[in-house]
Every structure is written in C-alpha cells, then in structure tokens.
Amino acid sequence: MLDTHTLFWAVDDPTRVSAALTAMQDPANDRLLSAATIWELAIKVGQGKIRLSMPYRLCMATAIADLKLSLLPVTVEYAERQSMLPPHHKDPFDRLLIAQALVEDVPIVGADAVFDTYGVKRLW
Secondary structure, three states: OEOHHHHHHHHHOHHHHHHHHHHHHOOOOOOEEEHHHHHHHHHHHHOOOOOOOOOHHHHHHHHHHHOOOEEEOOOHHHHHHHHOOOOOOOOHHHHHHHHHHHHHOOOEEOOOHHHHHHOOOEEO
16 A cells, blocks of 8 residues: 555656556556545645645555556545544544555555554565
C-alpha cells in the first residue's frame, strides 16, 4: 500500500522512490492505494502544500493506471482499528493507513519511520 508521498513522488519524481520502485513494479505484488491517500493528496493540492506536474484528476488516473493500483476503501473496520492505535503518530491519514495495513496484513511503501512503531512492515 502506497503512502501519500510515495504516490506523489512515483508520479512526479520517480528518482525519490527508486529504492521502493522494484517492489512497486513487481507484477507479483498487489499494489494498493487507500482512499485516504487520494483524499489527503487532494487536500494538500487544494491547500497549495503540494504542486503536481499535471491536474489532480489526471495525476490520479495516471498513477492508478501506470502503477496498476487497486483502490482500498475506507471502512468502519479500518476506522475502528485506527481508533485503537497508540498515539505514536498524530497524522489522521497516516493513522488510517497504518490501521489498513494492520488489518489487511500488507506492507506500507513509504519513508516515514514512525510507521515502524506500530509493527507495520514498511518498504523503502
């Protein structure tokens, strides 16, 4: 499952994810994208915190197609699991990704080492 920055960098600056690119391109791996990541990126683009090289919707369509991503919805089960996490990480989007990774038993592809404190497998 891709973290938000991983998704952004994979589209706009692939050299920043070169260490994780092999896992992301391996057809044997399921490549998941959380609805939370789509939402977080839209918020950050709207606030001007992130600038994309193409319009947001085109960026999402390109990333989903090029990286062959499957969308993972936000469910009550994930939200509940997030509510039980210790407060190591304050970012609500990252906490939801952690909960999804724990419930689905999948790794997160991302640079944020705080994920490790939750026992999530992280690829970077």
